[in-house]
Amino acid sequence: MRKETIHVIANPHAASGRGKRVIRELRVRLTDWPTPVIIHETSRPGEATEWARDLPEETPSGPILVVGGDGTLHEVANGLLQRDGAEASRRPLVLLPVGTGNDFNRMLRSGDSIDDALGLLRRGSPRPFDVGRVRYSGQVRYFVNLLGVGIDVAVLQRRHRFALLPGLLQYLGALLSALLRFRPLPTTVRYLDARGTEHHLEGRTLLTAVTVGPSVGGGFRISPDARPDDGLLDLFQVERLSIGEIARILPRVVRGTQKEGRRVHMRRIRSGTIARSDQGPLTFELDGELMTAQTMSLEIDIVPGALTLLDAPESLEVTASERTGAIPGSDEVPVAGSPGEDP
Numbered sequence: 001m002r003k004e005t006i007h008v009i010a011n012p013h014a015a016s017g018r019g020k021r022v023i024r025e026l027r028v029r030l031t032d033w034p035t036p037v038i039i040h041e042t043s044r045p046g047e048a049t050e051w052a053r054d055l056p057e058e059t060p061s062g063p064i065l066v067v068g069g070d071g072t073l074h075e076v077a078n079g080l081l082q083r084d085g086a087e088a089s090r091r092p093l094v095l096l097p098v099g100t101g102n103d104f105n106r107m108l109r110s111g112d113s114i115d116d117a118l119g120l121l122r123r124g125s126p127r128p129f130d131v132g133r134v135r136y137s138g139q140v141r142y143f144v145n146l147l148g149v150g151i152d153v154a155v156l157q158r159r160h161r162f163a164l165l166p167g168l169l170q171y172l173g174a175l176l177s178a179l180l181r182f183r184p185l186p187t188t189v190r191y192l193d194a195r196g197t198e199h200h201l202e203g204r205t206l207l208t209a210v211t212v213g214p215s216v217g218g219g220f221r222i223s224p225d226a227r228p229d230d231g232l233l234d235l236f237q238v239e240r241l242s243i244g245e246i247a248r249i250l251p252r253v254v255r256g257t258q259k260e261g262r263r264v265h266m267r268r269i270r271s272g273t274i275a276r277s278d279q280g281p282l283t284f285e286l287d288g289e290l291m292t293a294q295t296m297s298l299e300i301d302i303v304p305g306a307l308t309l310l311d312a313p314e315s316l317e318v319t320a321s322e323r324t325g326a327i328p329g330s331d332e333v334p335v336a337g338s339p340g341e342d343p
Contacts, residue, residue: 004062052079069099124310167218221256
C-alpha cells in the first residue's frame with residue numbers, strides 16, 4: 001500500500017453527468033482509506049489543468065486519480081507537464097474512465113471500475129506513456145492520444161445532438177450528420193518517418209489525425225498497430241471519398257482491418273507539420289476537445305515516456321472484449337456495400 005497523499009481530480013460533468021454519480025460512490029469508498037485523500041471537483045473547462053499544475057510539492061509525489069474521460073486526462077497531463085517540464089512528469093496517474101469515448105483507457109491493461117482504480121492505487125505497476133506535443137501560434141500543448149483536423153472537428157461540433165447515445169454510436173451519429181455538409185480541406189502534411197526521412201502528403205482531405213494509441217472516437221481503430229510506448233506517433237490521413245467509399249471503409253476502421261490505399265495513408269512518424277494548402281486557418285481538436293484558437297500551421301512531435309500511469313501487470317491484462325462484453329475472437333460489424341480494396 002502506498003503511503004503518500006492521494007489527489008483526486010474529478011470531472012462531475014463527464015459522460016453527461018455520470019461523473020457526478022461515480023464521484024459520490026468514490027467518496028464513500030475512500031472514507032476509510034489509510035492515507036490522506038484530497039478530492040478536487042472541476043466546475044469549468046481548464047480547471048483540471050490548474051489543479052494539476054498547482055498541486056503542492058511532495059516528496060515522494062503521491063498518485064493522482066483522474067476521474068473523467070480523455071478530455072479530463074488531457075487537462076491533467078497538460079497541467080503536470082507545464083509544471084514538471086516537457087521531458088517527464090514525476091507524479092503517477094491512475095485513470096478511472098468516465099468519458100464518452102474512453103479511447104485512452106483502451107491502451108491500459110487494467111479494467112474500468114472503481115474497484116480496478118482502487119486496486120491500482122494500492123499496488124499498480126508504473127508504466128511510461130508517450131505524449132504528443134503540438135506548437136501553434138506561440139503556444140505549446142500536449143495530447144495524450146489524438147490531434148485531429150478535418151471531419152472530426154465537425155463531428156465534435158455536432159456531438160451534443162447525440163448525447164443520449166453511448167460512445168461509438170454517438171460518434172457515428174455525429175459523423176453521419178457532419179458528412180452532409182463537410183467539404184474536404186486542402187491540406188499539406190510534411191513529416192519525418194521512423195528513420196528520419198522526410199516525406200509529404202498533399203491533397204483535399206476528409207481527415208488528418210495524429211495519434212499516440214490505436215483508437216479514437218470511442219472505438220474507431222484508425223491506427224491498429226500504434227503503441228503508446230514506442231517513441232513514435234501514428235499518422236492517419238483520408239483524402240476525399242464518396243459516400244459509398246466511406247460506407248465501405250468505415251466498418252473496417254471500426255475493426256482495425258483497413259489497409260493503406262490510394263486515398264488512405266497510414267504512417268509511423270517522429271514529427272510533422274500540418275497546414276492548409278490554400279493558406280487558410282486551421283481548426284483542430286486535441287483528445288476530443290475543440291481548441292478555440294485557429295492557426296496557420298501545427299508543428300507536432302512526440303515526448304517519449306512523458307507520463308507515468310499505474311497499470312495492471314502485463315500478466316493480468318484485461319482484453320478489449322472483456323471490457324466491452326464482445327465475444328472473444330469475434331469482429332462481427334455490419335458491412336455496408338460489397339467487399340473490396342480500401343479506397
